[in-house]
Amino acid sequence: MTAVRWSDWQPLPGWAPTPALLAETIDGGQSFRWSRDDAGVWTGLWADCVAQLRLHDAALEWRAPLPLHARVAAALPRYLGAEQDWAALTDSLPWRSDAHLARCVEEFRGLRLLRQPFGDTLLGFLCSATKQIVQIKQMMALLAERHGMPLAGTPFRRLPTWTELATVPEAELRACQLGFRARYISETARFRAAHPGWLAATEAAPYPEAKARLLTLPGIGEKVADCVLLFGAGRLEAFPVDTWILKALERRYALDGWKPAALAQFGRAHYGPLAGYAQQFLFSWERAHGGR
DNA sequence: AGGCAGGTGGCCA
């Protein structure tokens, strides 16, 4: 395999995250295809794009394999959420009346929500049930390596599309460490193949309808549906409630004894139309501070 | 070494 020829590093204006904030955003559980090398350079893949990211003199820089340069240049800003004014969104969160949220925002100021491809996000979170991030990343790597198309002129492969997944036997999916999730992927792929346009229509639908549609798929419940809509469709009202958020709501808001459904309802009502963004701050803070 | 993990679906009262 010949070495990749990368374009020159170039500035990516508009966002100057700390190394920790960059890691939290691209490798904190929103996406599962970024990895950092010993020199601190991140390499990531989404759709038919590959990019590298680095912090140089506190400025964010990027580059892409030469053959993909134009495509990545066009796609990267949107992927990294450049179309949103994150400072303004942060300011509209109810941190003024919520001391815990204020503390989370302070520690992770500048945190972003990725705007990933809908189909890739669906695949990633269909695999996420009771798995840790490292393991989900391994599943994605195996799926891409064994069933994804090569990205011409590079040694990288994209994730298989849903059309391609419909042709992969369930046993081969299981062999990618998917476990019982393989059946969900298989069934979803067959459903999608029988309903062309279903994914695009779901991505474009208003939040309540989009979520209802996702919930009809096997292996997709409340949490996964909200993750897909938040990280893969830019629906900032989507509020995924996982074990970390449950713990955060229960412990940081002194809601001991509340049942999970009640906690989730409290969160949605309390954080409002940007609940998903608030959720990301809570999630990052809770993970960073262990179970304490 | 063995429990547990960014859940979901099905079944029971």
Next chain:
DNA sequence: TGGCCACCTGCC
């Protein structure tokens, strides 16, 4: 609605 359990399997 609420509670319980099976579902796969590789990390920490």
